[in-house]
Amino acid sequence: MSxxxxxxxxxRGPSDLQHGLHEATPHVPVFTGARRAELDELxxxxxxxxxxxxxxxxxxxxxxxxxxSDAMAEVAQVLELTPxxxxxxxxxxxxYHQHPVGRHFIQVCTTSPCNVCGAEDVVNALLKHTxxxxxxxxxxxxxxxxIEVECLGACGFAxxxxxxxxxIESVTPETVPALLASLR
Amino acid sequence: xxxxxxxxxxxxxxxxxxxxxxxxxxxxxxRKRGGYVALQKALTMTPAEIVAIxxxxxxxxxxxxxxxxxxxxxxxxxxxxxxxxxxxxxxxxEPGTFKDREIMRWTPHSLVEGCAIGAYAIGADxxxxxxxxxxxxxxxxxxxxxxxxxxxxxxxxxxMGTGKTVHVYVHKGAGAYICGEETALMNSxxxxxGNPRIKPPFPAVAGLFGQPTTINNVETLVAVxxxxxxxxxxxxKFGRADNPKSTGTKLFSVCGNIQRPGxxxxxxxxxxxxxxxxxxxxxxxxxxxxAIIPGGISVPIQTREEAExxxxxxxxxxxxxxxxxxxGVIVIDDAQNLVKQIARAARFFAHxxxxxxxxxxxxxxxTTKILERIVAGEGSAEDLDTLLEIAENMTGxxxxxxxxxxxxxxxxxxxxxxxxxxxxxxxxxxxxVPAQVA
Ligand SMILES: Cc1cc2nc3c(=O)[nH]c(=O)nc-3n(C[C@H](O)[C@H](O)[C@H](O)COP(=O)(O)O)c2cc1C
Ligand code: SF4
Ligand code: FES
Numbered sequence: 292m293s294x295x296x297x298x299x300x301x302x303r304g305p306s307d308l309q310h311g312l313h314e315a316t317p318h319v320p321v322f323t324g325a326r327r328a329e330l331d332e333l334x335x336x337x338x339x340x341x342x343x344x345x346x347x348x349x350x351x352x353x354x355x356x357x358x359x360s361d362a363m364a365e366v367a368q369v370l371e372l373t374p375x376x377x378x379x380x381x382x383x384x385x386x387y388h389q390h391p392v393g394r395h396f397i398q399v400c401t402t403s404p405c406n407v408c409g410a411e412d413v414v415n416a417l418l419k420h421t422x423x424x425x426x427x428x429x430x431x432x433x434x435x436x437x438i439e440v441e442c443l444g445a446c447g448f449a450x451x452x453x454x455x456x457x458x459i460e461s462v463t464p465e466t467v468p469a470l471l472a473s474l475r
Numbered sequence: 476x477x478x479x480x481x482x483x484x485x486x487x488x489x490x491x492x493x494x495x496x497x498x499x500x501x502x503x504x505x506r507k508r509g510g511y512v513a514l515q516k517a518l519t520m521t522p523a524e525i526v527a528i529x530x531x532x533x534x535x536x537x538x539x540x541x542x543x544x545x546x547x548x549x550x551x552x553x554x555x556x557x558x559x560x561x562x563x564x565x566x567x568x569e570p571g572t573f574k575d576r577e578i579m580r581w582t583p584h585s586l587v588e589g590c591a592i593g594a595y596a597i598g599a600d601x602x603x604x605x606x607x608x609x610x611x612x613x614x615x616x617x618x619x620x621x622x623x624x625x626x627x628x629x630x631x632x633x634x635m636g637t638g639k640t641v642h643v644y645v646h647k648g649a650g651a652y653i654c655g656e657e658t659a660l661m662n663s664x665x666x667x668x669g670n671p672r673i674k675p676p677f678p679a680v681a682g683l684f685g686q687p688t689t690i691n692n693v694e695t696l697v698a699v700x701x702x703x704x705x706x707x708x709x710x711x712k713f714g715r716a717d718n719p720k721s722t723g724t725k726l727f728s729v730c731g732n733i734q735r736p737g738x739x740x741x742x743x744x745x746x747x748x749x750x751x752x753x754x755x756x757x758x759x760x761x762x763x764x765x766a767i768i769p770g771g772i773s774v775p776i777q778t779r780e781e782a783e784x785x786x787x788x789x790x791x792x793x794x795x796x797x798x799x800x801x802x803g804v805i806v807i808d809d810a811q812n813l814v815k816q817i818a819r820a821a822r823f824f825a826h827x828x829x830x831x832x833x834x835x836x837x838x839x840x841x842t843t844k845i846l847e848r849i850v851a852g853e854g855s856a857e858d859l860d861t862l863l864e865i866a867e868n869m870t871g872x873x874x875x876x877x878x879x880x881x882x883x884x885x886x887x888x889x890x891x892x893x894x895x896x897x898x899x900x901x902x903x904x905x906x907x908v909p910a911q912v913a
Contacts, residue, residue, distance in 0.1 A: 336601075336642070338558070338684050339665065339684065341665060341667075342666045342684075343666065345647065345649055345664075346646070346647065349608075349647055349649070370666075372666075379668060380667065380668055383651065383668040383669060384608075384648075384649035384650050384651055385649070385650035386609070386649040386650035387649055398609075401819070402570045402772075402819065402820075402823050403570060403805065403816045403820050403823070404570050404730045404731050404805045405730075406815075406816060406819050407805075407808075407816060408730075408732070441568075441652065441826055441827060442571075442823070444572065444573050444576050444609060445573050445576070446572070446573055446728065446731075446736075446803070446805070447728055447729060447737050448573075448736070449730065449736075453609060457611070458609075
């Protein structure tokens, strides 16, 4: 993804989210107690520690909402990898956030099958009603981040929108205000 | 089941017969519907016997390439002293395709069972189901099903009381179309960036963790229990009498400008015209179909005439200018700017290229740039030749076929709808009826 993304789609990826001084907050380890036990169970499933990298990063993101450099260093230490290696993997995948995102992280599919059903109008309606100035830029109140994404695998239910972990299907510009009102 | 619509009488419901049935999701309900009978039986057979039946059934991979499943399984040599692995490809990211999602949402145990049989048949103790990270509901359902299957002794070191070891684990992806490519999926599962690997070595020789590995699509694996229960002859009856090369039923996902989008299951060889107009309800009011992409966005675009002549099987689509691919049917009507949609498809590939190969990294980017320029009314006559030149350079030259897939809509689009491109370049109005439906 890397080079192509910067070239073609960088403006639409979460990597351009506005970020501030959040790295200044001291890192509290993730892999203690129940989360450590969960990882230990996962490690029994694979012949290498490295194979638990994606699952470990998911645990971090579930706990913290994003994956900080300190968290990458912690994962690296736990799985006996280098922080640079972990960062290389994190940056390949679109779903790991390398910066904090809005409380409601909204992903809209605009790939051709949804596009022919009016997905771009849904994007515009979402920008308008969330007060987000641009795609990928969190709204001033910190509530929303809207990004365009590629096919979400729900093309028959255009336009699908993902809000954090929740899938919402058949969204139209008209249903956007009600959708946003339902997010609290 | 034209899910989420009521089933049409001309569908052949095998894999999708329980879509929409809440009770089929849990283990108890699944057992009442005949679940795990095939696995019990399989575990008393030899792997070679299972492979022989699957070979005989004519089942072919539903992930896109259509490779015969029994033949793929026969490349594995159980008992060679090495650990073997089965990967189930549930990365489903091919635009237009959303069938594996419904299988996992509604009948998660059918996939656990299919994986367990597949693993046993290739001599693997472990099957991993790699599910794209966005499929949160499917992930929940599959995790719950595995948990139930372990608790009931179906999976584990004494699977169904036979003393055999079968593990099935769910692995969550993190957003990358390319991880649906088989070797990229293996790299991703190993905790690496999802870059496709150079072949050979093929996965059956050195795949996941460097060991012999088989990879199959979700729909391929869920067909196997039905084949074991009903026999190869039964499976072969689904299909055109004059085409023994395509057997069984196939799930087609339908989306775009059509009355009833959804998932439909029909016998191989079903007439595409009847499918589009009867089962799926035809075009939107006042509209006509203009272009159809029947196998996910990576296959050539068909004209309406080509589509209406196609029998829906591997050979039928090839004879009519395209491929069956993943079975993701994308319908585009006469209210759309087709070139804009081809440009959007190119942007998809540019975004998803893993950027290892120069032809792909540069080709997808330039194709997108040029197409978007044409759509914006700033194209020139030479652009079309340049596009074809780039497309040529992107075909058959890279580590995986993502690069070829980006060239495909450009080449087929220019072959079949060149007038649309030329009209935009001449800044004339494209063949496009003003949209009433936004
Ligand atoms: C770029 C690319 C993306 C792919 N995506 C998928 C996918 O999402 N799901 C899938 O089953 N196969 C996908 N495939 C095909 C797989 O590489 C592989 O052929 C398939 O999983 C084999 O399973 P089968 O024999 O059961 O079809 C993809 C191939 C390529 C080149
Ligand atoms: S063809 Fe494209 S996606 Fe495939 S390996 Fe090469 S750069 Fe990566
Ligand atoms: S194209 Fe939008 S979900 Fe597939």
